[in-house]
Amino acid sequence: xxxxxxxxxxxxxxxxxxxxxxxxxxxxxxxxxxxxxxxxxxxxxxxxxxxxxxxxxxxxxxxxxxxxxxxxxxxxxxxxxxxxxxxxxxxxxxxxxxxxxxxxxxxxxxxxxxxxxxxxxxxxxxxxxxxxxxxxxxxxxxxxxxxxxxxxxxxxxxxxxxxxxxxxxxxxxxxxxxxxxxxxxxxxxxxxxxxxxxxxxxxxxxxxxxxxxxxxxxxxxxxxxxxxxx
Ligand SMILES: *Cc1c(COP(=O)(O)O)cnc(C)c1O
Numbered sequence: 278x279x280x281x282x283x284x285x286x287x288x289x290x291x292x293x294x295x296x297x298x299x300x301x302x303x304x305x306x307x308x309x310x311x312x313x314x315x316x317x318x319x320x321x322x323x324x325x326x327x328x329x330x331x332x333x334x335x336x337x338x339x340x341x342x343x344x345x346x347x348x349x350x351x352x353x354x355x356x357x358x359x360x361x362x363x364x365x366x367x368x369x370x371x372x373x374x375x376x377x378x379x380x381x382x383x384x385x386x387x388x389x390x391x392x393x394x395x396x397x398x399x400x401x402x403x404x405x406x407x408x409x410x411x412x413x414x415x416x417x418x419x420x421x422x423x424x425x426x427x428x429x430x431x432x433x434x435x436x437x438x439x440x441x442x443x444x445x446x447x448x449x450x451x452x453x454x455x456x457x458x459x460x461x462x463x464x465x466x467x468x469x470x471x472x473x474x475x476x477x478x479x480x481x482x483x484x485x486x487x488x489x490x491x492x493x494x495x496x497x498x499x500x501x502x503x504x505x506x507x
Pocket of ligand 1: 311313334356357440481482483497498499500501
């Protein structure tokens with residue numbers, strides 16, 4: 278058995294155990310294998326080993342992989358910062374865009390999706406930790422953004438995404454995950470027409486167990502599957 282296969286099975290096992298331990302179904306937590314800066318060969322191997330969902334951060338790197346690997350055996354998630362002028366490419370290539378954080382970007386994604394007759398699934402990235410260097414919309418502004426974009430016909434708002442600061446100690450991520458869950462629930466309670474946020478994209482290699490305990494439905498894992506990035 279290849280080491281990638283072992284690692285995928287190990288992580289899937291931990292995801293399942295963690296989900297079950299807090300009364301959730303293992304299949305309600307999606308493993309997104311983050312392959313940024315990893316080779317085509319690594320991605321191909323991961324596909325063969327049963328990873329079905331992939332996260333990429335850089336448009337150019339991602340499109341060259343998707344052109345070769347295709348969309349039949351793999352579902353592609355864009356998880357990097359998206360510039361408005363790259364929205365058209367992202368819409369063409371990705372099933373989900375996790376990092377929408379402005380009206381301008383949402384509007385352009387809607388326009389590009391309309392042009393190719395697609396309903397683009399998106400998540401809204403929230404800057405929970407308010408770090409100046411991080412992308413994402415401030416928590417205070419998220420309701421206004423949802424209000425402004427929820428009537429766009431060619432985007433479907435699926436959920437929220439966050440990236441807490443890196444902590445050695447995963448417990449320290451918990452308050453950030455809990456806040457994102459609360460914002461998600463508050464938005465759903467508001468009953469915007471056509472808005473039902475089912476997904477929370479949160480948790481990475483070091484803190485995904487805590488994220489699942491706090492309601493994550495999409496964990497984005499790179500290092501634990503493929504080793505350190507150079
Ligand atoms: C790189 C990256 C990940 C994966 O991080 P690991 O710590 O390697 O698991 C997850 N989410 C985003 C947005 C990333 O950029």
